[in-house]
Amino acid sequence: DTGVSQNPRHKITKRGQNVTFRCDPISEHNRLYWYRQTLGQGPEFLTYFQNEAQLEKSRLLSDRFSAERPKGSFSTLEIQRTEQGDSAMYLCATGPGGLQETQYFGPGTRLLVL
Amino acid sequence: GNSVTQMEGPVTLSEEAFLTINCTYTATGYPSLFWYVQYPGEGLQLLLKATKADDKGSNKGFEATYRKETTSFHLEKGSVQVSDSAVYFCALSSSGGGADGLTFGKGTHLIIQP
Numbered sequence: 001d002t003g004v005s006q007n008p009r010h011k012i013t014k015r016g017q018n019v020t021f022r023c024d025p026i027s028e029h030n031r032l033y034w035y036r037q038t039l040g041q042g043p044e045f046l047t048y049f050q051n052e053a054q055l056e057k058s059r060l061l062s063d064r065f066s067a068e069r070p071k072g073s074f075s076t077l078e079i080q081r082t083e084q085g086d087s088a089m090y091l092c093a094t095g096p097g098g099l100q101e102t103q104y105f106g107p108g109t110r111l112l113v114l
Numbered sequence: 115g116n117s118v119t120q121m122e123g124p125v126t127l128s129e130e131a132f133l134t135i136n137c138t139y140t141a142t143g144y145p146s147l148f149w150y151v152q153y154p155g156e157g158l159q160l161l162l163k164a165t166k167a168d169d170k171g172s173n174k175g176f177e178a179t180y181r182k183e184t185t186s187f188h189l190e191k192g193s194v195q196v197s198d199s200a201v202y203f204c205a206l207s208s209s210g211g212g213a214d215g216l217t218f219g220k221g222t223h224l225i226i227q228p
Contacts, residue, residue, distance in 0.1 A: 043216070103160075105157050
């Protein structure tokens with residue numbers, strides 16, 4: 001399968017714990033995006049990488065959230081001191097760049113904070 | 115800021131009925147417009163896109179035309195099937211270079227009955 005992959009697919013954690021999610025992009029895509037989707041809503045943009053550089057962050061990305069993309073390949077999204085309000089589906093998307101780019105989404109990681 | 119408004123669901127139709135899902139947007143500049151579909155238990159998939167005014171995107175019998183004068187991108191299909199049951203998201207990308215996050219509507223849940 002050469003699509004975007006995400007791990008784990010599901011994560012249950014207790015409030016206050018740290019969690020980390022991983023996204024592996026389509027190999028030739030240099031752009032990588034993170035989104036959050038809550039029940040009954042569309043995905044909301046969190047942050048974006050061009051290769052290894054994090055170029056944009058949404059105001060939704062609080063200080064407890066950090067994302068990395070070492071070497072411009074896979075990316076990780078870490079949430080520190082999780083809160084119940086962090087429960088959501090976290091989506092990764094990648095794109096080849098250029099004008100009128102199309103983003104391709106992974107299956108998502110569903111997080112439940114108890 | 116950018117926003118996407120789409121008709122709320124669920125939308126329930128009988129097989130072979132005509133489908134329209136309305137989508138209107140607010141954006142600066144000249145956005146690209148997308149329809150994504152999420153089948154039960156699966157990730158977001160690109161259904162179709164249009165990148166400039168009067169463009170028509172089409173795929174799998176679905177069509178949508180980019181109407182700048184009415185800021186709309188309504189999704190249509192002439193004869194729906196049970197397999198079209200899914201959640202449909204309208205989205206836009208406002209940056210000419212695609213280097214930003216997509217702005218999504220809340221999604222429309224479509225249910226097709228045999």
